[in-house]
Structure formats: structure tokens, C-alpha cells
Amino acid sequence: MKTVFQKPEALTNATMHYCPGCTHGVIHRLVAEAIDSLGIREQTIGVASVGCSVFAYDYFNCDMQQAAHGRAPAVATGIKRVLPEKMVFTYQGDGDLASIGMAEIVHAAARGENITVVFVNNAIYGMTSGQMAPTTLIGQKTATSPRGRSVSETGYPIKMCELLATLEGPSYLARVSSHDTRHIIQAGRAIKKAFEMQQQKKGFAMVEVLSTCSVNWGMTPIESMNWLAENMIPYYPLGVYKDITAQEGD
Amino acid sequence: MAKTLMKGNEALAEAAIRAGCKAFFGYPITPQNEIPAYMSYHLPLRGGVYLQAESEVSAINMVYGAAGTGTRVMTSSSSPGISLKQEGISYIAAGELPCVIVNVVRCGPGLGGIHPGQGDYFQAVKGGGHGDYRLIVLAPGNVQEMADLTTLAFDLADKWRNPVMILSDGILGQMMEPVEFADQQGVSKMEKPWATTGAVGREPNIINTLDIVPESLEKRNYELLAKYEKIKGEEIRWQEVGTEDADLILVAYGTSARVARSAMELARKEGLRVGLFRPISLFPFPEVQLGALAGPQREFLVVEMSAGQMLEDVRLAIEGRSPIHFINRLGGMVPTPEEVLAKVKAVLGREG
Incomplete structure (x- = not known):
């Protein structure tokens, strides 16, 4: 029998705990496919963060460390500095990376730390049941912004790719989306590129993947995919924000 | 080997390098600054890695990452900085990661002052961070012990898979006394099959401190407590x-x-x-x-x-x-x- 579709080797057989309509599972798969295609599974050490992806250590079939909330880039730095020939990636959500872990991500990027960061932005704290995140959109209702996020009280959502692009350290910064097949394929390419940058010792690479949280957004899976496309992408434009390997005129 | 006149902090740093410390992550704070300064000069010349972290919090998490690879790693700080590290220390204890943490204690509470104190005793010996855990805590009484107990600290950390704290103070760190360093030959090379170094031809290793199943976490808690009881039986000095x-x-x-x-x-x-x-x-x-x-x-x-x-x-x-x-x-x-x-x-x- 001909195999036409199978699980990447870099994923375990564990059943994922993610909710219906959540794209973490898809993004895990994209990371695993990138690892498989580069043949680096046995050379890779992943760092799980705190949030919905906290159990990532059970899903990736490579050595894993589970980090404290927001600290994954520091933990990854510790690993990479003593094992510079190994591949090190973090997998972080928006609360973890853009709020409590802002210092760690900015300084890892500023140092040009040679790691790969997969940043999943779904504009909400999912694991703790839907609180306002640093990336929650203006007017978006959450458990802790019940009348909608207001600028006068909580300011503006943080655009991480744009923010980190002001630094010299990063080699590659891209924002992609996971709401439909075309975008998922683009996201997979960006994630692979972010691992290649590390392999080529180019320095810090991050892919921000716009994602959904249908349960905490209070939507069906299909509604949440549409909401992402209609509301998140206008505020968080997709594209490559930095690529030191891009040629003039690319 | 001849005795050398050294500051306590520098003697400690030199002893760490001789004990096989291959990575140091720290952040400036008085009165421990001689340790990172010594490490930043000497460690890269002797096969190690020095990195000044963006914060005490990051420094201890870099220690977590490096310790998880089985590398001998150290950080140092002083009282307010050690308070900031407590989150990471709790995780390191829970993850059973060997490392050495130096507290050159100053006076508190709050920002306190830069002069010596012993007000961090509770924090050091009773846990310090959240949850039930213990550090092995060693208290040097002179510059020679700043060196000798650092050597011992690395061995105990590996032996027990536990963070070890050197509880020094501003005087011991700053004072100069003659010191003699132990023979480097004695550096123990303990196997660390649990380390995350890349899963080459084996099942993945996972460094993790999360367990949301109470029955399972309670078992884990009792395992840690049993280890601390064994330490009480063997490591009193x-x-x-x-x-x-x-x-x-x-x-x-x-x-x-x-x-x-x-x-x-x-x-x-x-x-x-x-x-x-x-x-x-x-x-x-x-x-x-x-x-x-x-x-x-x-x-x-x-x-x-x-x-x-x-x-x-x-x-x-x-x-x-x-x-x-x-x-x-x-x-x-x-x-x-x-x-x-x-x-x-x-x-x-x-x-x-």
C-alpha cells in the first residue's frame, strides 16, 4: 500500500489536548515538518512555554525543556550557549512572549541569539480561560475586558514583529497566519526558513503565527477562522519584517 | 601549590572554573561584582561561556537551560537579586537540575544596603521560592572555604541533582586572605543520562516541572522529600x-x-x-x-x-x-x- 499521508517523525503519538478550532495542532505539525525536512530531530532541543502550549513537551518527539512563564528565550539561550551546534527552538504564546516575557524576547533578539522562536498569537490568554492579552484587539471582549478592550484604560495591542524589527540582532522576522490552507502552507515555509537561519548561524529568527481561540472568543471554529482574517490581519499585517538573507530588489 | 592572596569572590570564581564550571550567567549587583568580572575574563579563555543576562530572572533561567544539558553552571548575586531569582530556583529544584547559586548577602529588607548581612538565612534554608523544596546551603567562613565549598558545591549538585547555594556575605566576598586551590584532577565526571543534549538514538529526554495530576504530583513531592532526608543523613558539615x-x-x-x-x-x-x-x-x-x-x-x-x-x-x-x-x-x-x-x-x- 502506498503511504500518502503520515505523522511527522518529530511529533509523538500523544493525543493533543487542543480545543476544536484551535490551530496549535496545525502549527505543531508545521514545526515538526520543518524539523523532519531538515533532518535535525536528533539535534534539536525544544523549549515549551506556559500557556495552552505548555504540554508541547509531550507532543514534540525531540529533547524538550519546559520553561517558566515568559522565560523560554532565556532558557533557550542557556541551552544554545553551551550546545552551540544543536538546534534550539522556543514555542510561545502571546501572553508568554509579549507580556510577562517581553524582556527575555527583546534581549534574546537584541543579542542575535541563534535560536528559532515560534510565536503563536491568538490575541488572548487561552489556558487561563480567556483574559485580555497584550495582543488583544481594541474593542475585543475578553474575560477581563468585558466591555471590550479600551485604549484609554489599557493602551494598544503590541506588534511584536514590527517592534523586534527595530533591532539589529534578528536575522529573520515574519508574520504568517494559520486560518486557511494557503496561509498554512506559507506559514510552513516561514517556519522552515526560521530553522534554516539558525542552521546557517545567522542569528535570532522568529515567526509570528496568527492563530485562533474559538472557545474563548465565543465562536464556532469556522467563525473564528473568519474573525482572524477579518480582524487580526488588518491590525497585524502579514509579511516578512526582516530577512538578512534577502537580496536587493527581492 | 603555593598559596595566593585573593579576594573571597575571586577565589570562589577561580574554584568554580577549576571545578569544571563551563557556563556563568549573571547580572551586576554589589557586593558580588568581582565574581562575574572574574568569570567574564577567565571563563572564555578556559573553555567556558560567560553571558551577562538582561535581568536576574533571565540569568537564573539561563542557568536552568544550561543545567538541563548537564553542563556545570553557576550564577551569583546578592540579596535583592537572589529574591528575583526565586522563581527560577523553585523550577530548578523541581526539575532536579544541578547548579551552583552564590548569594553574597547584603543587608535588607528592600534595597537595604550594600554592607554585609545574614538576613537571607530563612530564604536560603527554608525554600525561598514557591512550593516544597530545599537547596543544599553551604556557608563559608573564610576565603579558603569560599574556594573549597564551591568545589564541593558542584560535586554535591551533581550527586544529588539539586541546586546548591553558597551563602556568603559582603565581608567574605570582599576580604583578602591566602588561598590554596584543590587539585583539578579531582573534577568528577558524573554521567547525566537525563540531560537534554539531542535525542540521538534514544527516546527524548524532557526537563519538566509541571504535573497537573494530583496523585502523580504528590508522589513526586514525596520523592523530593525522600531525597532531602537522604541529604540530611549524608551531607551535614x-x-x-x-x-x-x-x-x-x-x-x-x-x-x-x-x-x-x-x-x-x-x-x-x-x-x-x-x-x-x-x-x-x-x-x-x-x-x-x-x-x-x-x-x-x-x-x-x-x-x-x-x-x-x-x-x-x-x-x-x-x-x-x-x-x-x-x-x-x-x-x-x-x-x-x-x-x-x-x-x-x-x-x-x-x-x-
Whole structure:
């Protein structure tokens, strides 16, 4: 029998705990496919963060460390500095990376730390049941912004790719989306590129993947995919924000 | 090997490198700055990695990452900085990652001052961060011990898969004394099959401190507690001077023990039978060894540069079988031998 579709080797057989309509599972798969295609599974050490992806250590079939909330880039730095020939990636959500872990991500990027960061932005704290995140959109209702996020009280959502692009350290910064097949394929390419940058010792690479949280957004899976496309992408434009390997005129 | 005149902080750093420390992550804070400065110069020249982190929080998490690869790794700080590290220390203890954490203690609370103190005793020996865990805590009393206990700290960390804290202070860190370094040949190379170094031809290793199943986490808690009990059985260290015939035993560690030793010698010259009991391991505390000295004919005087923190462990060890007295200075002040001697005389009814 001909195999036409199978699980990447870099994923375990564990059943994922993610909710219906959540794209973490898809993004895990994209990371695993990138690892498989580069043949680096046995050379890779992943760092799980705190949030919905906290159990990532059970899903990736490579050595894993589970980090404290927001600290994954520091933990990854510790690993990479003593094992510079190994591949090190973090997998972080928006609360973890853009709020409590802002210092760690900015300084890892500023140092040009040679790691790969997969940043999943779904504009909400999912694991703790839907609180306002640093990336929650203006007017978006959450458990802790019940009348909608207001600028006068909580300011503006943080655009991480744009923010980190002001630094010299990063080699590659891209924002992609996971709401439909075309975008998922683009996201997979960006994630692979972010691992290649590390392999080529180019320095810090991050892919921000716009994602959904249908349960905490209070939507069906299909509604949440549409909401992402209609509301998140206008505020968080997709594209490559930095690529030191891009040629003039690319 | 000849003795070298060195600052305590530098002796500690040199001993760490000789003990096979291959990575140091730190953040500037007085009075420990000589340690990162020494490491930043020497470690890269001797096959190691030095990195100044963006914060104490990041530094301890870099330690977590590096320790998880099985690399001998160290960080150092001083009191307010150690408070910031507590989150990471709790994770490191839970993940059973070997590492060495140096606290060159200053006075507090808050930003406090940059002068020496011993007010971090509770934080060091009772846990410090969240959850039930223990550090192995070693308290040097001179520059030679700043070196020797650092060597020991790396071995104990590996042996027990546990973070080890060197609880020093601003005086021990800054003072200069002759020091001799142990032979490098002795660096132990313990196998670390649990380390995350890349899953080549094996199942993945996972460093994790999360367990949301209560039955499972409770089991894990009891495993950790059993380890701490074993440590209590094997790793107690202390020094006794003149305790055999003593009517009064001074109990002190670190800088306070140096003052107490001087006070003891002054008292002996005056014919007073005074001894010194100096805990070297603060966790495990030499509870049984100290308790064995208790009795109705003998009194104890605890000397601390804190409001009376080790005092509580002394009370637990003595269990009311001897009177216990206390003398201290705070805020970066150090008790003088004469002050302690006066208290000794007061306790023994010999004042004036």
C-alpha cells in the first residue's frame, strides 16, 4: 500500500489536548515538518512555554525543556550557549512572549541569539480561560475586558514583529497566519526558513503565527477562522519584517 | 601549590572554573561584582561561556537551560537579586537540575544596603521560592572555604541533582586572605543520562516541572522529600572549637562565626570556658550534632547579623534543654568581639 499521508517523525503519538478550532495542532505539525525536512530531530532541543502550549513537551518527539512563564528565550539561550551546534527552538504564546516575557524576547533578539522562536498569537490568554492579552484587539471582549478592550484604560495591542524589527540582532522576522490552507502552507515555509537561519548561524529568527481561540472568543471554529482574517490581519499585517538573507530588489 | 592572596569572590570564581564550571550567567549587583568580572575574563579563555543576562530572572533561567544539558553552571548575586531569582530556583529544584547559586548577602529588607548581612538565612534554608523544596546551603567562613565549598558545591549538585547555594556575605566576598586551590584532577565526571543534549538514538529526554495530576504530583513531592532526608543523613558539615568543657557555646556561621571565634579566644584568656559551634552546611542543619551538646549545665549564645533567623533552628535543635541567648547587629553593622565578649560575661554572670 502506498503511504500518502503520515505523522511527522518529530511529533509523538500523544493525543493533543487542543480545543476544536484551535490551530496549535496545525502549527505543531508545521514545526515538526520543518524539523523532519531538515533532518535535525536528533539535534534539536525544544523549549515549551506556559500557556495552552505548555504540554508541547509531550507532543514534540525531540529533547524538550519546559520553561517558566515568559522565560523560554532565556532558557533557550542557556541551552544554545553551551550546545552551540544543536538546534534550539522556543514555542510561545502571546501572553508568554509579549507580556510577562517581553524582556527575555527583546534581549534574546537584541543579542542575535541563534535560536528559532515560534510565536503563536491568538490575541488572548487561552489556558487561563480567556483574559485580555497584550495582543488583544481594541474593542475585543475578553474575560477581563468585558466591555471590550479600551485604549484609554489599557493602551494598544503590541506588534511584536514590527517592534523586534527595530533591532539589529534578528536575522529573520515574519508574520504568517494559520486560518486557511494557503496561509498554512506559507506559514510552513516561514517556519522552515526560521530553522534554516539558525542552521546557517545567522542569528535570532522568529515567526509570528496568527492563530485562533474559538472557545474563548465565543465562536464556532469556522467563525473564528473568519474573525482572524477579518480582524487580526488588518491590525497585524502579514509579511516578512526582516530577512538578512534577502537580496536587493527581492 | 603555593598559596595566593585573593579576594573571597575571586577565589570562589577561580574554584568554580577549576571545578569544571563551563557556563556563568549573571547580572551586576554589589557586593558580588568581582565574581562575574572574574568569570567574564577567565571563563572564555578556559573553555567556558560567560553571558551577562538582561535581568536576574533571565540569568537564573539561563542557568536552568544550561543545567538541563548537564553542563556545570553557576550564577551569583546578592540579596535583592537572589529574591528575583526565586522563581527560577523553585523550577530548578523541581526539575532536579544541578547548579551552583552564590548569594553574597547584603543587608535588607528592600534595597537595604550594600554592607554585609545574614538576613537571607530563612530564604536560603527554608525554600525561598514557591512550593516544597530545599537547596543544599553551604556557608563559608573564610576565603579558603569560599574556594573549597564551591568545589564541593558542584560535586554535591551533581550527586544529588539539586541546586546548591553558597551563602556568603559582603565581608567574605570582599576580604583578602591566602588561598590554596584543590587539585583539578579531582573534577568528577558524573554521567547525566537525563540531560537534554539531542535525542540521538534514544527516546527524548524532557526537563519538566509541571504535573497537573494530583496523585502523580504528590508522589513526586514525596520523592523530593525522600531525597532531602537522604541529604540530611549524608551531607551535614560543621566545626566545633572548645566545646568539650564549655559552659557556654557560641553558635554562629560565616562572618559572625569569625567574630564569635575571636570573642571565644578573648573569653578563654580570661579563664571563661567558652566554645564555638559553627554550622558549615545550613541545609542540612547540624541539628543532631548541636542538640547533642545541650544539657542543663550549659548555655548557648547565638551570634547573627540578622534579627534571629538561625536562632530558630538552634532552638529546634536544643529543644529547651539549655538556655539560649542571642546577640546581633543589623543594617550592615558587624558585631565586634568585645560586644560578644560582654554578652558572654553577662550570660555567665561575670560582667564588670
